[in-house]
Amino acid sequence: MTIMQQSSKAQDRTLGVWFQAIQQGQVKLPRFQRYEAWDRGRITSFLNTIINNLPVGVTLALDVAGEEKFISRYIVSADPAVPGTVTQHLLDGQQRLTAFWRAMHNNYEYEDYFIYLPQFDQREAKQSADIEVYCQARWENKKETRFPVWADNTAKCLERGLFPIDLLCPGDKATAVDEWIKTATLGLKPSKDDPDAFEKLESYTAIKESLKQEINTLRERVTHFNLPYLSLPSNTPKDVALQVFINMNTNSKPLSLYDIIVAEVESVAGKSLHDLEEHLVSKCPKAARFGDVRNLILATSALLQEKTPNNKGMVEMDKQVLLDNWEKLEHGLERMANLLESQGVFDEARLPTSNVLAVVAAAYELVPEHGDFVAKAEKLLRAYLWSSFFTDRYENSAASRAYADFIGVKDKHRGIKAFLSTPDFDEKALSEVPVFNRKEHELADEDALMAAGWPKKMGIEARGILAVSNYFGAHDFADSKPASYESIQKREYHHIFPDALLSEAGIDSYYALNCALITWKTNRIIGRKDPLDYLKERVQWADEHAVSNRLKTHLVSFDLLSKAHYQGLEGEVLKTQLEADFREFMRDRAKLVHKAVVRLAAGGQPSLDSIWAASSAELAVEAQQEASS
Template sequence: MSMQSSKAHDRSLGEWFHDIQRGSIKLPRFQRMESWDRNRITSFLDTVISNLPMGVVLILQVDGNENEKFVSRHISTAKPEKEGTVTQHLLDGQQRLTAFWRAMYNNYEKETYFVYHPDFDRRPEKAGDEMQVFMKSRWHNKDGKRMPLWADDPKSTLDRGLFPISLLRPGDVTQELSSWLVEATRHLEPLDDEEGALAKFKAYTALREKVRDEINSLREGVAYFNLPYLSLPSSTPKEIALQVFINMNTNSKPLSLYDIIVAEVESVAGSSLHDLEAKLDSHCPYAKRYAELRDLILSTSALLQDKVPNNRGMIEMNKQVLVDNWHHLERGLERMAAFLASQGVYDAARLPTGAVLPVIAACYELIPDVGDYRGKAETLLQRYLWSAFFTDRYENSSASRAYADFKALKSVFQNQQFDETHIKQVPILDRDQYPLATTDELMAAGWPKGMGIEARGIMAVTTYLEARDFADNQPASYDNLQKREYHHIFPDALLQEAEIPSLLALNCALITWKTNRVIGRKDPLDYLRERVDWAGEDTVRQRMKTHLIDYDQLARAEYGDLQDPAEVEKLRKDFDEFLRDRAGRVAKAVEYLADGKAPDLHELWKAPAEAES
């Protein structure tokens, strides 16, 4: 078969967008559904608005709908009003184009995407110095309102230096943009008889025009952003197209930043970074439980040189100083791992955010091995850690914000007599800017096996409290957690039968696989009875308390035929009460932890948890 050249062809995102819009580009059904998490989506969108190069996508040409080689589907949420003629199947590039399409309509349920522009940020502490994509988590409160409310308010978003990324959508959005600008700036328009009205009006119109110009400039950049493609002709046999798809998804292994820095260290410092890494692994065997050692080496070394722990900061590091700092790096990573274990966080799978790792490791350069000051300093590290788990500070720009927090913490630690007046200077501990998660936010946190910070934070609270297994009573530890699974407290099958969402962190407990396997679709009451038969009711009740689960609530959870609307309503009501009660107890524990205190299990169960929204 004669194949056409593999030379990449240019195509703008505007053209890709309109192809999706009119239904001429579709996905073979063998492709997995969208799988990018919010971090990868944000990174991709940042690449687009920064006009940075991007890899090619792969398409298979199609000679009309009747000649499609594969059963196909539209890109997620793309539903053309009129089915057009299919001219291409997207073999590789689905995640990028799906993220682009959905962001241009901002139709993700649990997050909204904005563009942050520092020139428009009116707050005392700006979120950053550069334009970037900003993601905000969303949830519904008990009244059904989508929170936070400010994310849907043009005035509040512009005051934060934000505008919806959907305003960059290719095509005519003139009316949408004008309406948003009116709502965002209406409060700045002066009354005719207001003092200084003319000057204020000029400032008002200048701001509107500047925002409009910036948005239109970005719109043009997005519309003409080049996403090149390789094309297989329509005559390509099905098996060949599949093989090319597999090769493009598995054979690419680009040179990493670490590989580049290894070469620089060897040329500048005459040392082998690989050898140093091997020694570090031997001396600090627990550090790699939390992240790849090479990632920890680069990010922590950057902070030790007062650089932001991102690619730019790592590239700018002095490689000789990296080697000279090795003792501080090694000691910091060893103590970081021990500190996290003391806080009930035992491995990467249970770590809510990796942004804290280099910060904590680099801080140990200023913390002694023994003495009262170590205890005082680690109390502050505890406040920092749990604030990172239960505020939204590290949802965006985590590297630059980790750097800002590290600089403030470093300043505090340099004064061994530090007190609350000094601690207030650490940005993440400013509760006005970064309040702790409310019960409504905790209730919306998704399944903790994913990458959600608050979802994993909820599990971390329970492992801090020992999270004893329902059956064998073993407390959480690194070795023990390797045998545990993410278990639905109200069984997944039970809730699915009633069409109630089950993948929530508050509906999860880490228990051993043997315990998990026997639960199945049973009502919570049924598997509780089995545990009680073995260990006794009081013992099981106490084990569940370490997970902040109310035994008595589950003991009432028995349901008949879920074809009966009354039974479904009872299940829905019981499940909501269970979630709210557990959320209240988690929130109470978080208050202790983020204040540098140890939550007392007895205190957490002294009275029913109050649900504060």
């Protein structure tokens, strides 16, 4: 039977019937469906469509008779106490029915939904002239009080012309409606001693009856609102149901590649990729710091199957092999994250290029946990990381280049995988791997480092420079704590030569070499200052010796900063002096970073002292040459 033969016209179904089916556990979602995704704007828009009785598109369901074809889950917050027999899998319409179900229970964590009735709004500036859905954001303070407080006060809500949308929930809500109206209007009820008690009582009763009528009218509208659906018969083959699911979702809101592969894994293996993903994140949470775990899963899985880590390669993967490789995948991603952390790269915001992640994770399939080969293999992987950060290798066609670096190109060159497969590989032959070919992909020189932009933005070399600082500890200027994942979350990108100072002279300040990741301790509103004075006002340090040592961990010379004084200078005099000092600072730091890059890109693990010692030795040679000349 073809899809065309199975197609049929839409059938009517009211929200009241949908609600009951969800409540009894008869309607479930295949696990390959993406999770709840609508924001409050789309939820509000859909609910307004309902209360205004406007038409909506059809949903799609797969009938279930007996055993479910797909692993399934309930709509969010709809787990029944006593599950009923599943009769349908919802293939399209999840977001609409989830929004409806949750709104009818008003159980969103950070917002409450109300119906606005303008005739009951007692404020001068009314919100609107029309009945509409109103979304109120909610939040808590440290005492666990929900704000705004008025949203939990029925009388205050009615003063604003609002009543909670869950009063429209299908079913018997008469008691709940009456109780809410009674509580909301209690302040309007006149006392027996009131001289106009009779007239006020009539008014009070009229308000209650009018409010009840409005609520009940809307309740009827919601309960009988038609949300039509198409259904596939229960004998529809799994692959056909999946194809219909993909086609319908792609035509309305494009699915991600991960959504489609989730569906294919369900079809091939009957396992939930969402469950495996959750297990992976719980087992190796560090991996999630470096970006979308789903992309990491697909890209790494592709390389493990020797496919290019792009859309084409991911689609071509054998889905059963993807599952068979799952333990390797988890292990590789965990070790990848640990290696990056050891190199001073802690999260996605500081990652020079994401294209290295899958290569390193896939490579760990060939790296044992213990033994002499581990050191040799990880030296190769460190060299790969830093070479990727400081060459132009991944500026373009990144996925195909990652594949070539890892797998190699037949009859042209070997990849990292081939070397790791041979424990006694010759390190001198590594130049066969394109990323290590210095004729084609040279390491960034000092001039290139000086031109690298602000590392908060995307830029491989710029973020690479920041990573070099973090590698050497990048001790915080204020408390001297070394860089770590936890500590850098509280740090900000700081101009070493202040932006206000450089801007006054018309000099661009946004360079990676003029950046340090540190914590602020004082007021941010600080004007034009000399570099060290600027730092003194921003942080609280102990003494100049301590500060000098902290600056060294960022590869910044304290001596150069201490000579940079501009008080009383302005105009061309300021510009000339500042340009010379800033360029000297940038060149000095570029030399230090470059020395580190050369060693790191060779897989070495240079110490901070070795970099500064090499710099001192170079300065001594230069001084000797100047003296002899």
